[in-house]
Amino acid sequence: MANETPPNKGEQVKDGPPIVENAQLPRMGKAALPEKTINGSVRHMTMGAQPASRTNLMAAVPEHQMPQQGAGGKQAYQPQQRKPGEQQPASNEGYVRLHMHVANGQMSVTGAQAVAGPLVQPQSLQHEHAYEATVGANRVAAESIPDLTERRSYPNPQGGPGQEGHYITHASSYDFIVRIPRNALSLAQLPQLRVTLYQISAAAQHQPMGRQALGAQFGQQVKEVARLNGLRVEQLPAPVQESLRKALQ
Amino acid sequence: MPDSMTQLVSAGPPGTKRNLVVLGDGFAAGDQDAYNQKVQDLVINGLFQQDLFYEDQQAFNIYRVNLISTDSGVSQRVYDSNGNIISTTLKNTALSYIYNGSWSHCWLEDGTNTEFLLQNALNTWVPDYNFVLVLLNETGWGGCGGGGRLVVTLAGDWSVIAHESGHGMGGLADEYCVRGAWPGGEPGQVDVTTNSDRNTLKWANFVNPSTPVPTGVAPAGTTGSCTGYNQGTKPSGWDDNQDVGLFEGGSTYSTGVYRPVINCRMNSNRPPYCPVCYTQMRRVLDPYTDHTFLNCYAGDFNGDGKSDLLIHNDNSILLYRSNGSQLDIVFSVVAIVPGSWQFSTHDQFYIGDFNGDGKDEVVVYNSVDWAIPYLGLLADDGNNGLDLIARYDGSMPGWQFNKTDQFYVADFNGDGKQDLFVFNGSDWSIPYLGLLASSGWGFSLVQRYDSTLPGWQMTPGDQHFVGDFNGDGKADLWVFNGSNWSIPYLGLLSSDGTSLSMTVRYDSTLPDWQMTPGDQHFIGDFNGDGKADLYLFNGSNWSIAYLGLLQSNGSGLSMATRYDGTVPGWQMRTNDTHYVADINSDGKADLFVYNYQDWSTQYLGRMISEGTTLTADWAASWVGEWHLGAVDQFAPCDYEGASGQPDLFVHNHDWFGMISAGFSIGLQKIYYRWIHNYRYGRNW
Numbered sequence: 001m002a003n004e005t006p007p008n009k010g011e012q013v014k015d016g017p018p019i020v021e022n023a024q025l026p027r028m029g030k031a032a033l034p035e036k037t038i039n040g041s042v043r044h045m046t047m048g049a050q051p052a053s054r055t056n057l058m059a060a061v062p063e064h065q066m067p068q069q070g071a072g073g074k075q076a077y078q079p080q081q082r083k084p085g086e087q088q089p090a091s092n093e094g095y096v097r098l099h100m101h102v103a104n105g106q107m108s109v110t111g112a113q114a115v116a117g118p119l120v121q122p123q124s125l126q127h128e129h130a131y132e133a134t135v136g137a138n139r140v141a142a143e144s145i146p147d148l149t150e151r152r153s154y155p156n157p158q159g160g161p162g163q164e165g166h167y168i169t170h171a172s173s174y175d176f177i178v179r180i181p182r183n184a185l186s187l188a189q190l191p192q193l194r195v196t197l198y199q200i201s202a203a204a205q206h207q208p209m210g211r212q213a214l215g216a217q218f219g220q221q222v223k224e225v226a227r228l229n230g231l232r233v234e235q236l237p238a239p240v241q242e243s244l245r246k247a248l249q
Numbered sequence: 250m251p252d253s254m255t256q257l258v259s260a261g262p263p264g265t266k267r268n269l270v271v272l273g274d275g276f277a278a279g280d281q282d283a284y285n286q287k288v289q290d291l292v293i294n295g296l297f298q299q300d301l302f303y304e305d306q307q308a309f310n311i312y313r314v315n316l317i318s319t320d321s322g323v324s325q326r327v328y329d330s331n332g333n334i335i336s337t338t339l340k341n342t343a344l345s346y347i348y349n350g351s352w353s354h355c356w357l358e359d360g361t362n363t364e365f366l367l368q369n370a371l372n373t374w375v376p377d378y379n380f381v382l383v384l385l386n387e388t389g390w391g392g393c394g395g396g397g398r399l400v401v402t403l404a405g406d407w408s409v410i411a412h413e414s415g416h417g418m419g420g421l422a423d424e425y426c427v428r429g430a431w432p433g434g435e436p437g438q439v440d441v442t443t444n445s446d447r448n449t450l451k452w453a454n455f456v457n458p459s460t461p462v463p464t465g466v467a468p469a470g471t472t473g474s475c476t477g478y479n480q481g482t483k484p485s486g487w488d489d490n491q492d493v494g495l496f497e498g499g500s501t502y503s504t505g506v507y508r509p510v511i512n513c514r515m516n517s518n519r520p521p522y523c524p525v526c527y528t529q530m531r532r533v534l535d536p537y538t539d540h541t542f543l544n545c546y547a548g549d550f551n552g553d554g555k556s557d558l559l560i561h562n563d564n565s566i567l568l569y570r571s572n573g574s575q576l577d578i579v580f581s582v583v584a585i586v587p588g589s590w591q592f593s594t595h596d597q598f599y600i601g602d603f604n605g606d607g608k609d610e611v612v613v614y615n616s617v618d619w620a621i622p623y624l625g626l627l628a629d630d631g632n633n634g635l636d637l638i639a640r641y642d643g644s645m646p647g648w649q650f651n652k653t654d655q656f657y658v659a660d661f662n663g664d665g666k667q668d669l670f671v672f673n674g675s676d677w678s679i680p681y682l683g684l685l686a687s688s689g690w691g692f693s694l695v696q697r698y699d700s701t702l703p704g705w706q707m708t709p710g711d712q713h714f715v716g717d718f719n720g721d722g723k724a725d726l727w728v729f730n731g732s733n734w735s736i737p738y739l740g741l742l743s744s745d746g747t748s749l750s751m752t753v754r755y756d757s758t759l760p761d762w763q764m765t766p767g768d769q770h771f772i773g774d775f776n777g778d779g780k781a782d783l784y785l786f787n788g789s790n791w792s793i794a795y796l797g798l799l800q801s802n803g804s805g806l807s808m809a810t811r812y813d814g815t816v817p818g819w820q821m822r823t824n825d826t827h828y829v830a831d832i833n834s835d836g837k838a839d840l841f842v843y844n845y846q847d848w849s850t851q852y853l854g855r856m857i858s859e860g861t862t863l864t865a866d867w868a869a870s871w872v873g874e875w876h877l878g879a880v881d882q883f884a885p886c887d888y889e890g891a892s893g894q895p896d897l898f899v900h901n902h903d904w905f906g907m908i909s910a911g912f913s914i915g916l917q918k919i920y921y922r923w924i925h926n927y928r929y930g931r932n933w
Contacts, residue, residue: 012852016820019822019847022792036736038734043733043735056677058697080585081591081619115263147395152355156390157390165427174396202438202451205437206532
């Protein structure tokens with residue numbers, strides 16, 4: 001006797017009996033099954049039937065085409081494929097790029113641009129620095145920044161001792177870019193925008209970023225380097241005001 | 250000549266990629282060709298032909314900005330040995346950089362308004378940027394990097410940029426040693442450490458247990474050099490670039506700090522990244538390559554008898570070559586291949602030897618992403634890659650491509666070159682079926698059937714299968730329709746090379762089989778007589794599942810064996826999924842069978858044909874380290890070639906596996922997120 005499908009789905013049994021999938025269905029027999037009706041009638045395959053509509057037909061095959069065989073020689077360099085003439089509807093996706101400047105621990109915005117299209121936001125910390133942008137209690141962006149402050153000269157291949165490697169200095173002023181999804185920031189929210197630059201310990205690198213603020217999640221593993229607490233557009237230089245208004249309009 | 254921008258590589262929207270911008274300073278109008286060539290040499294033909302950058306091209310948009318300087322060459326400044334300016338000669342250039350030729354002044358410096366000019370150029374010409382490379386029209390040696398920016402002269406080559414990219418993109422430390430003792434604590438970078446404890450080492454997972462830790466210890470007083478393998482005898486075959494240990498010296502210091510390998514790119518530029526740095530770079534770029542293993546295709550693209558792998562992601566393809574036990578990258582392209590074919594999201598790939606040269610080619614079809622449908626034929630470019638040798642834009646004589654064209658690879662004229670059957674049952678008032686013969690250089694229509702095939706009235710629900718059921722060397726066409734008529738039909742249409750004729754049509758029943766809409770057909774010569782036979786499965790229309798082995802005698806089918814509910818060794822279920830392959834290389838087509846839905850765990854089985862009967866075995870839940878799951882897709886292949894027996898590629902979004910199946914089911918290799926063969930360890 002065949003087994004019913006066990007409630008817990010069960011496991012394969014070598015040389016086990018057939019599994020009855022649906023006891024309401026019959027076993028396969030030998031005779032043809034009853035014909036089913038389609039739209040109330042029996043339809044059999046017939047030869048020579050004409051299609052109901054001939055309004056959308058492929059062009060006729062050229063007479064000389066059959067039974068010709070073999071394509072021509074190697075194709076010449078082809079022009080690029082044509083994009084659809086009908087433009088796809090504009091996506092609402094986009095982000096704002098804020099150009100941040102840090103000098104002597106003070107952070108400022110020096111420009112802004114709007115960028116169309118989606119934005120990938122990494123989910124883990126990767127490098128020695130990272131920024132976090134929040135509006136009120138909501139994080140709107142966070143990203144690691146490699147190689148933020150170091151400045152290196154090429155080694156000197158002709159140089160004497162001491163010049164075999166980079167000449168390394170650390171910049172007291174530097175720049176980075178904050179990228180915030182367009183729908184997460186408005187002009188009106190700029191006073192609530194907070195951007196914090198952190199130095200990330202080795203232990204926190206490669207760790208996934210949770211929903212908490214970085215400071216709360218990683219505690220002593222992240223060290224605040226600089227912070228921007230709110231933006232008063234009217235207090236910014238005119239070109240920066242203009243770029244912010246344009247980017248966030 | 251106005252300023253301009255050219256996008257050299259277009260991988261995707263700027264917010265989803267890393268955007269590399271190259272700008273020139275000191276290039277006058279007459280220097281622009283030289284500038285363009287230098288960018289090509291450094292970036293496209295240089296950096297992005299190298300290991301990781303080649304593999305991860307799809308992470309990058311590359312923009313070349315042509316800024317026209319009034320003067321040719323850049324401003325010059327000379328310092329004396331005390332760092333005092335001796336002289337400055339200014340030129341009128343686009344970005345006002347000043348070359349000073351002084352190591353301790355970073356070889357070059359900003360002019361008074363360089364930052365403003367650079368930001369203005371970036372904001373004007375590119376939507377976004379992550380890495381900025383400025384090329385100075387200056388032949389003297391030098392370059393200055395940091396802060397996401399690298400300014401170089403004409404004297405450098407790609408290797409320095411590759412090293413600098415390790416800093417700028419990966420946040421990697423230098424691994425050379427020019428100073429004495431490390432003065433600090435544990436460095437933050439992944440490729441240097443002060444920790445010599447094997448158990449807590451940052452890169453412990455890459456260190457073979459047989460490798461001593463530390464592996465190289467600096468003799469007392471060492472300064473200005475890195476230590477190699479000196480803790481025991483270096484094993485034969487040790488690779489100074491790819492075998493990982495713990496070597497004293499790194500981050501520019503000689504003692505008190507360690508690096509992973511003897512000689513990484515972060516030590517001496519030209520070698521590839523070591524496993525630690527490679528993995529860091531790939532992790533950093535991974536969100537931007539956005540590669541998956543969802544669209545994988547097996548094919549022997551170099552004709553060595555071993556199945557290789559083609560992976561398609563959006564507008565890129567990657568080709569990996571099998572050496573019998575692992576896969577290695579041989580080709581990576583983003584956006585376009587010479588010829589030209591622009592890869593796109595909805596490209597469909599069909600693999601076959603379309604020119605009879607013993608190597609597989611690729612037919613690619615896209616009826617979604619462009620203004621008109623396109624069909625392309627990609628063939629070996631002679632350098633492990635592919636280029637386009639034929640393309641049909643919208644139509645070919647006698648066939649107009651349309652949205653739902655379905656293609657079937659089959660050598661219907663027996664000339665040793667795979668051809669194409671093409672069917673469209675939905676986009677026109679009537680169904681069409683075409684026979685597109687391959688010349689090796691392209692395709693031409695040799696026959697088209699409008700509405701009817703001989704002895705068969707075509708309808709949208711027709712399902713097609715190919716296989717040489719009469720053994721004449723020409724692939725024939727099998728057509729099944731279980732849904733559009735009052736009874737199911739199965740037709741066997743033989744090909745004479747240019748046309749089809751109905752050999753036999755089964756109405757409602759096959760020998761010892763009642764046809765129903767849920768019948769699933771798998772063509773394979775299960776008795777090894779040179780004629781394609783039919784495996785027929787139905788798991789949904791009856792109270793139990795059935796599998797029939799219907800053998801062809803060239804003019805019809807007869808039931809060799811019908812299994813009701815069980816094949817010896819396998820209890821059949823509704824959602825069994827089958828794949829045809831000659832698993833044991835005995836000339837008889839067998840079946841892989843997979844079921845992840847109907848049991849408490851997942852089963853991957855083999856049904857081996859003994860001519861007219863089957864015996865089965867299986868692996869449950871795990872195949873080695875591969876945890877079988879609902880998302881798994883399988884592709885029968887033969888990555889082992891003559892040395893082995895047919896295998897399976899198994900893949901899903903994040904994982905790719907090579908399953909050997911000839912003698913039993915076992916896992917040969919498993920890759921996560923990317924395909925890379927670490928000498929020891931792995932990236933998860």
